[in-house]
Amino acid sequence: MSPTKPAIPRLLLAPMEGMLDARLRDVVTRVGRYDWCVTEFVRVTDMTLPNRCFRRVAPELRHAARTPAGTPVRVQLLGSDPFHLANNAARLVALEPAGVDLNFGCPAPTVNRHRGGAVLLDEPELLYSIARAVKTAVQGRVPFTAKMRLGVRDPSRAVECAQALAAGGAEGLVVHARTRDEAYRPPAHWPWVGRIGEAVDIPVVANGEIWTLDDYLRCRAESGRDTVMLGRGALADPFLAARIRAHEAGEELGPVAQEWSRVWPLLIAYWAMVQEDVLPRHAPGRLKQWVNLLRRHYPQAEALFQRLKVLREVAQIDELLRDFAAATQPSGLACRAA
Numbered sequence: 001m002s003p004t005k006p007a008i009p010r011l012l013l014a015p016m017e018g019m020l021d022a023r024l025r026d027v028v029t030r031v032g033r034y035d036w037c038v039t040e041f042v043r044v045t046d047m048t049l050p051n052r053c054f055r056r057v058a059p060e061l062r063h064a065a066r067t068p069a070g071t072p073v074r075v076q077l078l079g080s081d082p083f084h085l086a087n088n089a090a091r092l093v094a095l096e097p098a099g100v101d102l103n104f105g106c107p108a109p110t111v112n113r114h115r116g117g118a119v120l121l122d123e124p125e126l127l128y129s130i131a132r133a134v135k136t137a138v139q140g141r142v143p144f145t146a147k148m149r150l151g152v153r154d155p156s157r158a159v160e161c162a163q164a165l166a167a168g169g170a171e172g173l174v175v176h177a178r179t180r181d182e183a184y185r186p187p188a189h190w191p192w193v194g195r196i197g198e199a200v201d202i203p204v205v206a207n208g209e210i211w212t213l214d215d216y217l218r219c220r221a222e223s224g225r226d227t228v229m230l231g232r233g234a235l236a237d238p239f240l241a242a243r244i245r246a247h248e249a250g251e252e253l254g255p256v257a258q259e260w261s262r263v264w265p266l267l268i269a270y271w272a273m274v275q276e277d278v279l280p281r282h283a284p285g286r287l288k289q290w291v292n293l294l295r296r297h298y299p300q301a302e303a304l305f306q307r308l309k310v311l312r313e314v315a316q317i318d319e320l321l322r323d324f325a326a327a328t329q330p331s332g333l334a335c336r337a338a
């Protein structure tokens with residue numbers, strides 16, 4: 001992250017455990033130009049993980065830490081023990097990720113119960129120790145960033161936490177502009193990201209509740225940030241990044257709903273990838289999750305989801321996609337669902 005104002009906006013693709021995996025990173029970065037993405041978290045407890053644990057979450061490590069479209073992939077660690085986080089960061093760095101990121105945002109009760117994720121925002125001293133240990137382990141070989149929420153219950157210690165991470169050596173911060181207790185409920189408090197940005201001298205990125213170009217523009221105005229990270233919005237509208245870039249270049253991409261014919265091949269490509277390496281009993285769930293998010297913008301996705309949600313078998317889903325393609329897509333695209 002550069003502290004100088006970039007000529008074009010920086011767009012980052014968020015980590016989303018259980019949802020935005022390497023396959024979806026591949027698909028989404030094909031159509032939207034992201035400056036980098038961050039993997040789902042790798043959980044660190046009391047041991048140094050074998051390389052395969054990092055490669056499972058980030059198969060891109062086998063390909064110079066880039067998606068097939070060339071987008072750099074940073075790997076996220078989650079834990080609370082400075083020593084073990086540092087050891088794992090050192091091992092990870094040897095695999096040459098595009099960066100190392102730390103998770104201080106996860107609200108999941110099981111993770112928080114084991115002192116992982118957002119619950120650590122009650123302990124800025126620990127944040128400092130973790131950042132310092134990881135910074136030492138990374139040795140400047142790759143960028144080192146952290147992702148945080150505004151706090152556990154309220155944002156009263158948000159600035160303190162950000163300052164602790166910066167003082168410990170984090171080179172950039174992504175701020176998901178909600179507290180842990182707010183989970184994913186709108187709104188995101190974008191002005192808080194601005195307050196944090198003014199209190200530290202490292203780049204601060206705004207994240208949370210950016211679903212549309214308009215949200216993006218309001219987030220930038222309210223947070224005063226040049227760089228934003230897109231999460232669910234990047235899946236609900238796979239063209240959101242392209243739409244933002246086009247707008248910044250003085251062009252328009254047109255209404256979202258007109259592009260279902262461009263979303264469809266992405267969905268089919270994703271389904272093919274899921275079938276290659278996800279167990280058949282889990283594969284339908286992966287597709288449903290994405291289609292569920294697409295419903296936000298695409299009426300066609302709503303229609304598809306209503307039929308998809310009751311199906312459990314891969315073969316049933318293949319058949320549904322063939323039917324659906326025949327009914328809604330130009331003939332060339334329908335063939336690809338077969």
Ligand SMILES: Cc1cc2nc3c(=O)[nH]c(=O)nc-3n(C[C@H](O)[C@H](O)[C@H](O)COP(=O)(O)O)c2cc1C
Pocket residue numbers: 014015016017018019039040041076103104105106147176184207208209210229230231232233
């Ligand atoms: C299903 C899901 C999984 C997530 N997993 C992670 C994760 O592994 N690491 C992390 O830092 N944030 C994670 N997040 C939080 C997102 O990165 C992001 O901060 C949040 O969704 C807000 O952005 P959005 O409103 O654009 O989605 C997750 C969010 C969701 C919805």
